[in-house]
Amino acid sequence: MIPRPFEYHAPTALPEVIALLGQYGDEAKLLAGGHSLLPMMKLRFAGPGHLIDLRKVAELKGIALVGGEIHIGAMTTENELIFSTLLAKHLPLLAEVARQIADPQVRYKGTLGGDISHGDPGNDHPAVMMAMDATFVLAGAHGERLVKASEFFHGLYDTALTPGEVMTQIRLPLPPAGTGSSYAKLKRKTGDYATAAAAAVVQVKNSVCVQARIALTNVGPTALLAGDAAASLVGKTIDEAAIGHAAALAMKICDPTPDLRGDEAYKTAMAGQMVERALRTAAARCAI
Amino acid sequence: MDQNVENQGRLEKLEGIGCSRKRREDPRFIQGKGNYVDDIKLPGMLFAVMVRSPYAHAKINSIDTSKAKAYPGVHAVLTAEDLKPLKLHWMPTLAGDVQAVLADGHVSFQNQEVAFVVADDRYIAADAAELVEVDYEELPVIVDPFKALAPDAPVIRPDLDGKDVGAHGARKHHNHIFNWQIGDKDKTDRAFSDAEVTVAQDMHYPRVHHCPLETCGSVASYDAIRGDLTVWITSQAPHVVRTVVGMLSSIPESKIRIISPDIGGGFGNKVGVYPGYVCAIVASIVLGRPVKWIESRSENLTTTAFARDYWMSGELAADKNGRIKALRVNVTADHGAFDACADPTKWPAGMFHVCTGSYDIPNAHVSVDGVYTNKFPGGVAYRCSFRVTEAVYLVERMIDVLAQKLGIDKAEIRKRNFIKHEQFPYLTPLGLEFDSGNYLPALDKVLDAVDYKALRAEQAQKRADPNCPTLMGIGITTFTEIVGAGPSKSCDILGIGMFDSCEIRVHPDGSAIARMGTISQGQGHQTTYAQIIASESGIAASQIAVEEGDTSTAPYGLGTYGSRSTPVAGAAVARASRKIREKARKIAAHLLEVSPDDLEFDLDQFKVKGNPAKTKSMKEIAWAAYNNVPEGMEMGLEAVDYYDPPNFTFPFGAYLCVLDVTKKTGETKVRRFYALDDCGTRINPMIIEGQIHGGLTEGFAVAMGQELPYDEQGNVLGGTLMDYFLPTSMETPHWETDFTVTPSPHHPIGAKGVAESPHVGSIPCFSSAMVDAFAHLGTTHFNMPYNSYRVWQHAQSLGI
């Protein structure tokens, strides 16, 4: 459990980060919270020659309300999401998901940007980002570009990030009035990845669903946006029948990998159960 | 001053048996000053790591260590070839088998030890370990003990070729280890033929691991000039390690010092002698420098002494009223690639024959077959005496199965079959003599405490409601344990009787030091042994230093496992204290110029009968022991006691669990767990409660999630803490505890041992509750662990 040797860099500004990435190419890895990367390095599954630590890069921190959007620096930690009064007021779903990730110590180190950029289908933020229609800011030698969460995740550990790019910010639209959201996660124990999990964001007007987004965690090579399931709710009252129907549609897109958490049948069924849970809670929150 | 108040003050100062004395161990642990093996740092110390086989079964064609040896900072790379001249490439196990220290041309489980890399520090050692090149030729793998006994099954142990007789009799197949039987087979078979009712149930106790938070490790330091070997080691039995090391190395035991410093949890995982320990010793002797070896968590979980993996088939014969007439059990025991159980020599299935439990069963027969597979060795106890968890699980499950068949309530059927209080001492059909027990009041107390009738009524209501999202299960166990191994007439390890010992020296100022052959791993011996000495000798516990774990200072003992510290060493402590007290009585009589018979012992002093003003305190007596003793008496105030127990002790308990299962996900919530334990005399109620909380939590972990499964290629799955279930504060239920007191009649202070009961007793209770949740649908049993995946699958199979 000892990493292979590497060189360490601790740049203090974003241009330096991008320059280092350009200089070392494939040899370099970005170090955010480190709780995915360092374990892989300790197992010697990963052995980068250069580690670029982002912890001193001030422009990657902070949570702010900018116009109709919340902007969150990529290096914002899970516990910062949980403790943020701004998010508690505008986007409580972010604290709800963060509370279900890993454990307290890991949440002091683990970052929002790291969780998303890693491209691990077991991570929890990707589905939430999809459900909240987030936009990611990616910076590189070319400057900045914006990518929608729904277009970011390409495959297992494969994202829209190109070599030399770094995720700097996550932008989330403020939800319209009457919106409720929830993240429901089934896990074996604290610190585990989801057996299956679902994020649901619904907007209700006059008891009728006018907008819905549902996304799933760890039941495919990436987080999955359950478009048909969400669409099935629009124009309906979110009752048990509608919830059950949406869950059934969501289960149709599941393609989980069997492991000790369960086989395909169990994980798919649990994805359906989590969709139901998330929808029930989200719908109840619309009324408040 | 009021006499009672004064006595109360003296009792408080004494801190003897029955006090919730705060632990003497704590100051160092809460300040980060514990001294665990990995904290040991010696001048010139090197660090070692093990190179392990990625394959479960393979021939080793060659090992090339040249690159690793050439890596800067590497001092040695040992393989079996290096150990051969010392005859240390194989070592004896405690079960009469042999185990490869480093693979001798053949590996028979994944992660088996192949080479040992010694370097300046752990970073260099890790780098160099990657450079050891091993040419493996893969062989067919067997992970199923039943398939292992097929006529054409691959040979797992080529080294045993042609050996038809093992340490425990005939081997009927090349992968067979032993068959062990106990009980009257003919009578039992007849009872089954004649029975009004019979039930049968197969069950698997999965392969699990103790996973103490501290892994195993050692620091070996050989002084070539003095010829002394000192080894700091994570061992629950340091004296046994000394004897084994002596046998292996031909160094006399007088030149070997084994030190178990603070131990970060053991639970049975740290009884055996493991290859890493031996390699560290050899490396230290070869290099003339101290060598530290500490295993990683995954190495611990996948190579170092698993527990259980027992395939049990139970049968009960009974009459229509549920009175049991006979028990019949057949077991296939998967021991992995080497038979490295740590059982008393004569009993290859440990004390499995306690499997008749708390019940008056007239006939019983047990047959156990041990089998080799391509899995890591073990089969050791996990927070229980040898195979007792398995035995208790079997009988508690079987009586539930019988209750279901007959439609009798689970509490009621137990009451009908209990050994009655007046039947003790009770000789079981499998030859054990239960010394004491009082089962009915214990169960009644639990049923009252939880309002059992109301729980059953609620359950009936829920079962009747098809829309209820949950299933409610109520589990009951009324278990009897067997601990305190053990009487030397039946128990030995490597030929050494399983006695234990205590030596006490009282200093001139009245303070004392006591040393034992046991070693605490969290049980709080430093605290509780002093309480026994205080009550028995009158020396305040605060004045007593307790030392364990250093073979150069402690008297020989067999160590701490199988809840044997209190029943065996605790008895030695009491008896040594009494020897002190009796010598003190004579000195007091001399000082007071009366006959010893005229004195009575009064907490912390002797007083003259009928003249309570004339007293001598233990402090005064201790001083006199060094300058003014009766004529003909040796000076000093010391005592030693080696205690060979006349019998085991038999703690018991009644547990009840209520759980709720979510039908659609299989998630389970333990709503309530009520544990009543009877461990006889209670030495420290606070520590007892802590031990019970811990045992229940480990039982919960085993029942609800722990397992080390294998795939068909012999890859061990779940060998990290990502998968292996250690519950956190979030998953762990709230525990309710209670007690009754039925002292052991043969133990000097009536104590029985307690730390393992909650593990042994709770696991079948969780199973009882889980099965109960589905019982109305016809379920009589399904196998642990009850993670939500498995529970959901079971629910699906019933069409829920």
Place this chain on the structure above:
Amino acid sequence: MSKKTIVNFKLNGASTDVMVEPRELLIHTLRDKLSITGPHIGCETSHCGACTVDIDGASVKSCTVLTVQCEGSELLTIEGFAKGGVLHPLQEGFTQEHGLQCGFCTPGMITRAYRLLQENPSPTEEDIRFWMAGNLCRCTGYQNIVKAIQYAAAKMRGETVTTSHPLMAELSA
């Protein structure tokens, strides 16, 4: 081996320099180089929390932090808790409520609980169980750890505290 660098941080209040390879993990620096052996290695995969130390106001598993990442940081380990021979309320609470057995998890447990009480001086049992879930204990079953933290919280709030295990409770009963 790669080039070693000097890292400076404040360790339990004292400025400390240490020479390390970039790949060196903080737990190894503390234990092997700085004789800080209170934090322990239990799993090396950031699951068990035995290696927990406090870095710049955060509880951190030091098996998953590089020492070079601690340049300029303030570190608190269990060795920094007792001041002038007086135990910290958490240390006292763990003893009075029997919140430890083998002691291996205890330094990490107390260090984590310290940060929890800084953030939430009056945690409920539910809060404690949630916010202590990064520290595994194999011995106690957590029930007495919860009590120990409640004891310390009360003491730190200036309230009168007593053990729930009185010395003579069972003998007097």
